[in-house]
Amino acid sequence: MTTQPVTLRRRRLHEIVSPLTIPLVTLLLFVLILLLAPASLPKLVTGIILPGLTLAALYFLIAAGLSLIFGLMDVLNFAHGSLFMVGAYIAWSCNVGLDPLYPNHWPVTIANSNARFVIGLLVGTLLGAGLGAVVEVLLIRPLYKRPIYQVLLTLGLVFVFDALVRSVPAWGSDSKAPIKPSLLAGSLEILGRRFPTYSLFLIVLGLTLAVAVALLLRRSRIGMTIRAGVQDSTMVEALGINVRRVFTGVFALGAGLAALGGAAAASFIGVYPEMGLEYQLFAFIVVVIGGLGSYSGAAIGALLIGLARTFSDHLVLELGLPTAIASASTVLVMAVVLLLKPGGVFGAKE
Amino acid sequence: MGRLRPLLPLIMFGALAGLPFAFAEETTRFWQGVLIQIYILAVYALSYDLLMGYTGIISFGHALFLGGGAFTTAILLRQDNPPSVGVVVLAVLAVGLLLGAAVGALSLRLSGVYFSMITLALAEIAFILFRADDPTLKPITGGELGIQGVHVPPAIDPTTFRLRFYFLTLLFMAALYLVARRIVDSPTGRVFVAIRENEGRALALGYNTFVYKLVATMLSATLAALAGMMLVLYEKSATYELLSVGFTIQALLMTIIGGIGTLVGPMLGAATIRLLEHWLDSSAVRAVLPLWLRTDLLFGLIYVGLVLFFPAGIVGGINKLRGRRSRRTIDLLRQSVVPNGIDAQNNVK
């Protein structure tokens, strides 16, 4: 009986947090940060907003797949960040392996760094997608009747992929510096300040994919099947559609997006074994804010968290605090959101 | 055998106490070290089983508790005038209880994947903070190198008094096993099991399940923190890796290998893992396996294989073998009474 009032009070709290509250509160926080640590307009654009959008693009590429996979098959893939990392390592390998000037280059080399970069992106994405499909068919599928073990399994895969990357002789445990293609290596002048071209490329890439996947979901039959499956996969199957094949397809799609994000990130932040879990954590925050299973939620969540990171980094730097506190505090944001609104800001499943 | 069963733990204890004297002079020190690690890991496994096996809470951030205890010990004992062991133990107990209460209060209101996510995230915050090579944090956390050169009280220094430290960890494990056993067999422990079986029903019976789950988390966190303390006393160092997902996986691995919800099982799981690790690292096995195949990769694969094919673990497997005949009888009975149609319907979600 004592629990009754507690549940009542909690529900009311949820109702108060309407869909717009968190974006508004976040914006308010940004304004507050600017008041505490002022920045000129050029600094604001090139030092905070654009870098925030760059991070948002990467977070989105991981979070979109994470959210779609959970929506469709109720699997929270803890190894999703590992696919991001694998994509990054493959792209990095293509970038150095195909380089004729690299001491241990592959038998086939390409002199043009831009071509190497594109090949890295493509190979990373495709292998990542293929790896996702294999993981779904061989490891996740036998466990659909035991959901807890699915989660335990994907957590185990985090560890396996981590050890695998460290095991590959060419990769190892130490971090590798990013290699940028010559076309994107420079910087542009925006409002009188230099801004790296590559960051702009990442923003465009994220935006393009966000629109492309949205179109796929809205306009195509497969997209319709996915949206229907997110709501009720049993009924989709009862209509005569092989849902398991759709599951595998979506897992591959999500893995491919994450791997592409990783492949693109490899030329931005370099590669290191911990990058998978590090970025996945932010993708978690993104999907929690956007609501697990909601695609548009993932996009908006990525935007908010990307900007929140650069704004808090700015604040922490201006106040002379350790930067690790900024990244740790973003995780606290997730805790607060989860407690206030477990279903995510934009509703969706559960 | 049946009559000896109550004496089994005592016999085990006696055998383990005699074990150091069974090895040859030149290898005994090494094996004492292995066994010390096993006993400490066994307590860590025990703490996880209390949470996962008995209360049904699957935390993905258990390393936070182990690391919390470890870093508390290391930070206190790094000073030039280290406090006494009693103070350290009290501090570790306090940190364990507090961490358990904080993590529990933040996460236990959530269920399913949200719970898994937040526990992983909370542990990961600590991991990020302790790994950071940051001028402000490094003096406290040690950064990438961790805290080295911990001043262990000379009386229990594992380097000089290896055998003494061996008995200390053996006693430590036995005592905490008894504590855990006591908790599990108490009325509170029965509520834990009731929550695991059916939380809704436990709630309907008038138990405030949130409070019970919080208590379970705090107890489990304290046991894990104590294991972390012992680890630091033995290794004389603490690194950020103690806070990593790898250590959470290790807790899961030990628990699943040994058998969920059996206390003894996960302890055996700890022994299995440590011995397996030793065997995999031995020169004979290394000669067969490819050089690049790291031990942790093998463990990861073993873990995945277990989750896929052998989720009941060692003790569960034995029980299954023993209970197979009776279980089959029950199945036959059920089939004859309940028509197939209904039984099958119940199996659908």
Added chain:
Amino acid sequence: MPINGRRTFQIAQSGIGYVPEHRAIFRDLTVLENLTLAERKRGDLRRSGDLIFGLFPRLHERLQQQGGTLSGGEQQMLAIARALVPDNRLLLIDEPSEGLAPVIIEQMMAAIQQLSAYTTVLLVEQNFRMASAISQRYYIVDDGRTVHTGAMAALRDNKPLVQTYLGAA
């Protein structure tokens, strides 16, 4: 749930349309999308459109509306319509009267009766008066087993049997 080793979608593809108890329409999809998804071959909807919108003209008016915004009766119509899109040899309709107003139930039953001219309908219904008015044969299932079967006309006159298994007549 697999039957004889065949998975649900394979069973459905053999020509069985399923209208589940709680309708289970896709709430975030439009009416048109709900129907298009049910196509097994391209053009299924074009072929069956006349039949569907003849039975349920309301659905035609609401083609672009989201499934979740339909009323309970309209959702039930959509659920039945969805099963009519492909050329099914058998329709399984589970409790179509559940949660609907009496007037709507009347309409629904009339529609189901019209349907039986095109395909076989297996109706699971607690509402005996309703079911008995539109069916030819009956099967009484008790505890997972079929205990009685025969012509509906005979069941209507067998008061004791109705009393035993269905409570009220």
